[in-house]
Amino acid sequence: xxxxxxxxxxxxxxxxxxxxxxxxxxxxxxxxxxxxxxxxxxxxxxxxxxxxxxxxxxxxxxxxxxxxxxxxxxxxxxxxxxxxxxxxxxxxxxxxxxxxxxxxxxxxxxxxxxxxxxxxxxxxxxxxxxxxxxxxxxxxxxxxxxxxxxxxxxxxxxxxxxxxxxxxxxxxxxxxxxxxxxxxxxxxxxxxxxxxxxxxxxxxxxxxxxxxxxxxxxxxxxxxxxxxxxxxxxxxxxxxxxxxxxxxxxxxxxxxxxxxxxxxxxxxxxxxxxxxxxxxxxxxxxxxxxxxxxxxxxxxxxxxxx
Amino acid sequence: xxxxxxxxxxxxxxxxxxxxxxxxxxxxxxxxxxxxxxxxxxxxxxxxxxxxxxxxxxxxxxxxxxxxxxxxxxxxxxxxxxxxxxxxxxxxxxxxxxxxxxxxxxxxxxxxxxxxxxxxxxxxxxxxxxxxxxxxxxxxxxxxxxxxxxxxxxxxxxxxxxxxxxxxxxxxxxxxxxxxxxxxxxxxxxxxxxxxxxxxxxxxxxxxxxxxxxxxxxxxxxxxxxxxxxxxxxxxxxxxxxxxxxxxxxxxxxxxxxxxxxxxxxxxxxxxxxxxxxxxxxxxxxxxxxxxxxxxxxxxxxxxxxxxxxxxxxxxxxxxxxxxxxxxxxxxxxxxxxxxxxxxxxxxxxxxxxxxxxxxxxxxxxxxxxxxxxxxxxxxxxxxxxxxxxxxxxxxxxxxxxxxxxxxxxxxxxxxxxxxxxxxxxxxxxxxxxxxxxxxxxxxxxxxxxxxxxxxxxxxxxxxxxxxxxxxxxxxxxxxxxxxxxxxxxxxxxxxxxxxxxxxxxxxxxxxxxxxxxxxxxxxxxxxxxxxxxxxxxxxxxxxxxxxxxxxxxxxxxxxxxxxxxxxxxxxxxxxxxxxxxxxxxxxxxxxxxxxxxxxxxxxxxxxxxxxxxxxxxxxxxxxxxxxxxxxxxxxxxxxxxxxxx
Numbered sequence: 036x037x038x039x040x041x042x043x044x045x046x047x048x049x050x051x052x053x054x055x056x057x058x059x060x061x062x063x064x065x066x067x068x069x070x071x072x073x074x075x076x077x078x079x080x081x082x083x084x085x086x087x088x089x090x091x092x093x094x095x096x097x098x099x100x101x102x103x104x105x106x107x108x109x110x111x112x113x114x115x116x117x118x119x120x121x122x123x124x125x126x127x128x129x130x131x132x133x134x135x136x137x138x139x140x141x142x143x144x145x146x147x148x149x150x151x152x153x154x155x156x157x158x159x160x161x162x163x164x165x166x167x168x169x170x171x172x173x174x175x176x177x178x179x180x181x182x183x184x185x186x187x188x189x190x191x192x193x194x195x196x197x198x199x200x201x202x203x204x205x206x207x208x209x210x211x212x213x214x215x216x217x218x219x220x221x222x223x224x225x226x227x228x229x230x231x232x233x234x235x236x237x238x239x240x241x242x243x244x245x246x247x248x249x250x251x252x253x254x255x256x257x258x259x260x261x262x263x264x265x266x267x268x269x270x271x272x273x274x275x276x277x278x279x280x281x282x283x284x285x286x287x288x289x290x291x292x293x294x295x296x297x298x299x300x301x302x303x304x305x306x307x308x309x310x311x312x313x314x315x316x317x318x319x320x321x322x323x324x325x326x327x328x329x330x331x332x333x334x335x336x337x338x339x340x341x
Numbered sequence: 342x343x344x345x346x347x348x349x350x351x352x353x354x355x356x357x358x359x360x361x362x363x364x365x366x367x368x369x370x371x372x373x374x375x376x377x378x379x380x381x382x383x384x385x386x387x388x389x390x391x392x393x394x395x396x397x398x399x400x401x402x403x404x405x406x407x408x409x410x411x412x413x414x415x416x417x418x419x420x421x422x423x424x425x426x427x428x429x430x431x432x433x434x435x436x437x438x439x440x441x442x443x444x445x446x447x448x449x450x451x452x453x454x455x456x457x458x459x460x461x462x463x464x465x466x467x468x469x470x471x472x473x474x475x476x477x478x479x480x481x482x483x484x485x486x487x488x489x490x491x492x493x494x495x496x497x498x499x500x501x502x503x504x505x506x507x508x509x510x511x512x513x514x515x516x517x518x519x520x521x522x523x524x525x526x527x528x529x530x531x532x533x534x535x536x537x538x539x540x541x542x543x544x545x546x547x548x549x550x551x552x553x554x555x556x557x558x559x560x561x562x563x564x565x566x567x568x569x570x571x572x573x574x575x576x577x578x579x580x581x582x583x584x585x586x587x588x589x590x591x592x593x594x595x596x597x598x599x600x601x602x603x604x605x606x607x608x609x610x611x612x613x614x615x616x617x618x619x620x621x622x623x624x625x626x627x628x629x630x631x632x633x634x635x636x637x638x639x640x641x642x643x644x645x646x647x648x649x650x651x652x653x654x655x656x657x658x659x660x661x662x663x664x665x666x667x668x669x670x671x672x673x674x675x676x677x678x679x680x681x682x683x684x685x686x687x688x689x690x691x692x693x694x695x696x697x698x699x700x701x702x703x704x705x706x707x708x709x710x711x712x713x714x715x716x717x718x719x720x721x722x723x724x725x726x727x728x729x730x731x732x733x734x735x736x737x738x739x740x741x742x743x744x745x746x747x748x749x750x751x752x753x754x755x756x757x758x759x760x761x762x763x764x765x766x767x768x769x770x771x772x773x774x775x776x777x778x779x780x781x782x783x784x785x786x787x788x789x790x791x792x793x794x795x796x797x798x799x800x801x802x803x804x805x806x807x808x809x810x811x812x813x814x815x816x817x818x819x820x821x822x823x824x825x826x827x828x829x830x831x832x833x834x835x836x837x838x839x840x841x842x843x844x845x846x847x848x849x850x851x852x853x854x855x856x857x858x859x860x861x862x863x864x865x866x867x868x869x870x871x872x873x874x875x876x877x878x879x880x881x882x883x884x885x886x887x888x889x890x891x892x893x894x895x896x897x898x899x900x901x902x903x904x905x906x907x908x909x910x911x912x913x914x915x916x917x918x919x920x921x922x923x924x925x926x927x928x929x930x931x932x933x934x935x936x937x938x939x940x941x942x943x944x945x946x947x948x949x950x951x952x953x954x955x956x957x958x959x960x961x962x963x964x965x966x967x968x969x970x971x972x973x974x975x976x977x978x979x980x981x982x983x984x985x986x987x
Contacts, residue, residue, distance in 0.1 A: 038859070045860070049867075085873040092883035094787045096707040096714070104864060111860035112853070130849035131856060135740050136728060139769070143727040146773050153781030153896065156704075157883045161896025164781070168774035169904045172767070179766035183759050187747040192740065193846070248884055253873040257864050315904045338755045 037128050040120035040285050045111055047289060052263040053077035055297040059304045066308045081256050089252035094156035102151035103250070103257040109144040110264040113137050117271045118195035119292045120285040125195070132194040134182055137272065138175075141227075144265060145171045152246040163246045169315050170233060173323055174223050180330040181220040184212045184337045185276055198279045211341050215333035217277040222326040224273045228266040230303060232310035232318055270299045342393050342409065342463075345381045345421075346456060352377065353452035356445050363444035367435050370448025375428040378455065381421035389414050390831060395463070405469035407460070408528065411835045416462050416589045419675060423581045423682050424455045426807035430686050431574040433804045437693045438572055442487045447572075450487070454480045454578060458586050467515045467525040474511070474590075478504045478554075481583060484575040485567050496566040503553050503563045511550030511590075514543050518597065530597040540598045547594050548607065554587035557645065558615040559938045561638040565626070568634035569698065573689025576630070580637045581682030585674050588644060592670075595652070596836060602754070605653025605746075608645050609757040613764035615642025618912075618938075620768045624775040625906060625913055625934040627898045628698045630688045632779055633681070636724065639768055640677045643739060644670050646761045650742035653754065660837055665742040667833040668826055672735040675825070676723070676818060680732065683720045683811040687713060690804065691783060694797035700782040700898040702790035709797040712805055714784040716812045721776040723815040726769055729854045731818035737848060738826065739765065771905075778901050787892045822850040899932050912937055 057074035064071020091099055116137040121128045145167060152164030189197050189206050200206040208214045226233045250258060274295055282288040313321060356370030393409045409417060435444055457477040464470040482497050522530045553560035568576040619638030626632040651666025690713045695703060707714040723730035747758030788794035818825055826847065882890045906913055914937055920929040
């Protein structure tokens with residue numbers, strides 16, 4: 036039964052994610068005084084990609100071929116690690132729903148993304164692969180500093196257990212370190228969704244980047260879904276720790292969760308739309324140092340026992 | 342157990358006796374050593390948890406005792422397991438050094454090296470331990486010299502120099518401990534009656550003495566020099582197991598001291614520094630072997646984090662944290678032995694095929710050496726600690742230990758454990774970058790220097806077999822994580838006898854793998870349902886914005902880490918030099934990364950020693966009567982000193 040809910044959680048996210056993407060595209064178009072595509076455009080894009088043929092550069096090896104599937108598997112498994120349709124009562128899945136499992140699956144995603152980019156021998160892919168790794172270096176430490184506060188505050192690395200504690204009010208915003216960590220964590224999770232001013236995974240390659248520059252056809256479709264799923268996971272990661280809503284009925288909590296994530300995803304447009312895109316080091320200096328400072332403050336508070 | 346030692350000794354002598362027929366000696370030497378170490382591995386594994394003793398027969402000045410307890414048995418097993426894989430690999434690989442050295446000597450040294458490590462582990466007496474310890478260092482130095490070349494002498498001198506600093510600290514510590522215990526036998530060292538100050542001093546001496554051998558920061562400078570110079574099978578053994586022997590000795594000796602929580606703090610701090618500096622240099626290095634070597638420093642740091650948790654647990658009398666910490670450290674020791682020796686052997690494969698260690702010259706090697714490439718991929722995933730392989734399993738246990746240690750009320754423990762977790766996570770992110778860069782620029786893309794890669798071909802089956810075995814161990818240990826942890830906890834419980842607790846709250850690797858497999862099916866279902874286009878893939882040139890594609894457009898390993906190097910420039914000093922002669926000639930761009938601690942810590946010391954040696958030089962002028970004069974003056978001084986003070 037647990038696995039059924041897990042599958043339900045995953046499939047519904049895959050089905051709903053493109054809709055929120057469409058809404059955010061529409062919204063972005065409105066900001067820019069354009070009419071914009073319909074909110075179902077992302078579905079159409081994906082379907083179209085599935086019908087198209089594929090190309091690959093002659094330099095590529097097996098990595099290029101397995102990368103879309105590995106990316107999908109790691110993004111999907113990350114999403115499964117979020118305790119939404121299941122909770123601490125599921126003895127099997129709570130052995131899986133762990134903060135470090137989630138973080139290192141994210142690392143697997145990044146590793147695969149980088150080597151797939153290098154494998155194409157495409158100049159733009161290489162540069163953005165480097166950018167991806169550098170961003171990972173910056174975000175990981177802030178995310179972990181925030182998570183350290185939570186993990187040590189609750190004494191566990193188990194996500195389902197942490198969610199349960201916060202829901203029952205035994206741990207939560209009464210602790211200043213927790214609430215300050217929430218701010219920095221949301222910031223980092225926004226960065227991890229791969230949007231401006233830090234990143235733009237699906238950017239036009241001549242202008243910006245193109246880890247995905249060589250991909251097309253069904254490969255690109257799978258990677259697109261994987262990226263959407265990863266963006267959802269990252270926002271969901273914030274939600275399950277810092278704003279865990281839950282209902283007795285797993286399906287109800289799943290719907291609430293998806294609506295919540297979708298809302299955050301669409302709200303991201305507000306930052307996305309008005310921010311320029313920096314070079315990595317510049318962007319970090321201008322913005323991410325604040326996040327680091329916030330997370331360090333919360334860590335300091337934790338160490339002092341507040 | 343005596344049989345194993347004798348067999349190694351005989352094989353070593355036999356290969357040396359075949360001095361005149363090096364090729365035969367190589368086959369016999371490495372072949373026999375692989376058979377013996379396989380037997381040894383099975384022997385030690387089946388006797389895990391038992392105690393064995395053995396006294397050297399005959400009437401020597403002393404007849405030292407050798408003793409294997411469960412922890413010694415585990416480390417002996419580790420040494421022989423890796424030795425088995427490496428000697429099987431060397432059976433074919435050693436031929437590459439035919440012109441550089443006599444293979445008979447190579448095989449003989451190789452066997453002697455394994456023997457010396459096994460004996461160091463078993464030895465139960467200060468004198469035999471120190472003697473064998475120095476022999477291990479010396480034999481490894483000779484193994485480095487097998488690959489004789491420019492600057493080899495200097496690199497070996499640095500290695501020996503740091504080993505000497507370590508050995509002298511170790512000797513002092515052991516002698517002090519022996520004088521407190523009133524015996525030279527380690528088994529009588531327990532319950533030493535020493536105070537806090539003395540314990541910390543002894544602990545620091547042990548940490549310097551054994552940490553320097555293990556490649557701990559700031560004694561890591563010999564790692565890249567020695568490992569790059571030595572043949573790959575020797576570096577696989579040195580990094581895979583010799584480092585572990587040092588860690589074993591560290592665990593064994595520091596457990597004999599009275600325990601304080603401060604030991605844990607020292608270890609956590611040094612471990613965190615080791616992790617971060619090790620991986621920073623691994624990331625910046627463009628030489629794949631140096632990069633793998635630096636990552637040893639990082640992994641030793643990770644092991645120290647686990648040990649830090651363990652010693653902290655012992656210090657505050659919390660057996661649970663101690664148990665978890667030791668399991669974490671032992672688990673990572675096991676994993677590091679497996680994947681680091683695997684990586685070094687793979688680097689040997691790449692080097693024999695391409696004759697270059699420069700990542701900027703390589704690329705596209707996957708097409709020439711597909712199996713090596715796939716095994717390298719597995720090794721890279723497991724050293725980056727990505728699920729579901731073994732590196733992830735042990736790092737997870739370390740994280741768990743850190744979290745358990747950090748929930749304590751004390752500010753100091755919170756500070757050190759959070760520091761450790763953050764260091765570990767930064768290390769994780771940088772390891773991803775270092776190894777994706779290494780794998781990408783060696784095996785993927787298009788060859789940057791076609792000359793190097795052109796003639797590369799896949800190595801023979803006998804060389805791939807041990808690599809395949811180790812790679813499957815990487816996967817196996819990951820999947821059967823809970824069994825491995827169970828086995829390790831039995832060994833660890835002999836170190837902390839007051840407890841009989843078991844580990845709880847582990848993640849379950851099989852479930853992770855099952856969920857990943859479940860997720861793997863979904864895209865195929867969707868592709869089938871939506872009737873995706875499965876037509877043959879068209880092969881094209883890589884896209885270069887409409888320009889004619891050139892292989893130099895690929896990202897180089899320098900530019901790949903350019904942003905991070907810039908951000909870290911406060912600790913990662915580098916010089917870049919651009920040479921341009923004329924408009925049409927090629928610009929030459931070189932970049933050199935400096936090891937800050939070499940420049941600030943070692944270079945001044947070496948420089949001042951050189952200056953002093955220069956000044957002292959006048960005393961050595963070749964005149965015999967002057968030398969006799971020195972002796973006379975010295976004797977007078979001794980007599981005066983003796984008369985007044987003794």
